[in-house]
Amino acid sequence: MHTSRHAQPRRTSQAARRSRTSDGGPRGGDFCVVVALPDGRTGVGIGDVAGHGAPVAGLMVRLRAAMRAEAAGGTAPAVLLQRLGALLGALDPDAMATAAYAVVDPATRTAVHASAGHLPFVCAAGGGAWVVQAPVGPPLGVCDDIRHEEQVTALPEGATLLACTDGLVERRGEDLDAGVQRLCRAVRDHAAADVADHVDAVFATLAPGSSDDVTLVGVRPAAPAGRWSLRLGAAPTRVGSPWQR
Structure with missing residues (x-):
């Protein structure tokens, strides 16, 4: 007897990102990555190298490439941040950066995430928006051999997970x-x-009020579809209650 098996449709994720440097040039200290993983999950990361100028931009390029490679390889968020910290220390012992990384799973509507001194993720759903409360480890480059802590966050149906750099929210x-x-x-x-x-x-709405580099990225697990897809915006980072450092 011949039987056939119908493949289950994968859930899809939509993503978009926007960024702008403080001087309008091609590179600053902010970086973000959005990586489509083979199993239908999405890796989304963001970071901010402290300072300005060509050396900072050079470090940003190296960290962004490393984050993308680690994400594509399926590295867990906490391990990814630990490896980025080790890389930054090797590149420039005096440099410092913040970073956060999450793996969003459309099938379970969850995000596994970790933070190295970065602003928290924001979740928006059902007409509201709130800070994703989670432990925040030290920034990259501050200490050697840091063990970052991961957290699993449930995402409501239709939720969007967003992250930004501090340039979007800080004002003098x-x-x-x-x-x-x-x-x-x-x-x-x-x-x-x-x-x-x-x-x-x-x-x-928010970027015009900043004189710093600014980056914003958002990912939304979507309804089941016939195949996995990732949509990026044409251009190219916690909200609610006080957040943990």
């Missing part, structure tokens, strides 16, 4: 929590059916 003379609350409102008020539209609207 203002407490950072005020900037995080402003991000919260923008993420909530500019929710859209398309991830690229959502990211574009939030970026257009």
Whole structure:
């Protein structure tokens, strides 16, 4: 007897990212990656090398390439950050950077994530937006052999997971929590059916007020479809309550 097996449709993820350097040049200290993993998950990472100028841009390029390679290889978030920290220490013992990385699984609607001194991820769903509370380890380059802690976060149906660099929220003379609350409102008020539209609207609202490098990235696990797809915006990073450092 001949039997046939129908492949189960994979769930899809949409992603979009926007960035701008402080001087309008091609490279700054911010970086982000979005990587389609073979099993249908999405790796999304973001980082910010402290400082400005050509040396910082050079470190950014190396860290971004390393993050993309580690993500594509399926490296777990905590291990990925540990390896990035070791690389930064080898490249420049005096340099420092923040970074965060998450693996989003559309099949289970979960995100496994870890942070090295970076702003937390933001989750938007159901007309609201909130900080994804999680442990935050030391920045890259601060200590040797850091063991970062991972957390698993459930994502509501239709949720968007976003991350940004501090240039999007920090303003001179203002407490950072005020900037995080402003991000919260923008993420909530500019929710859209398309991830690229959502990211574009939030970026257009907040980026003009910054004189720093700015990066924003968003990923949304979508409904089942016939094949896995990843959509990126044409261009090219916690919101709610006080967050942990």
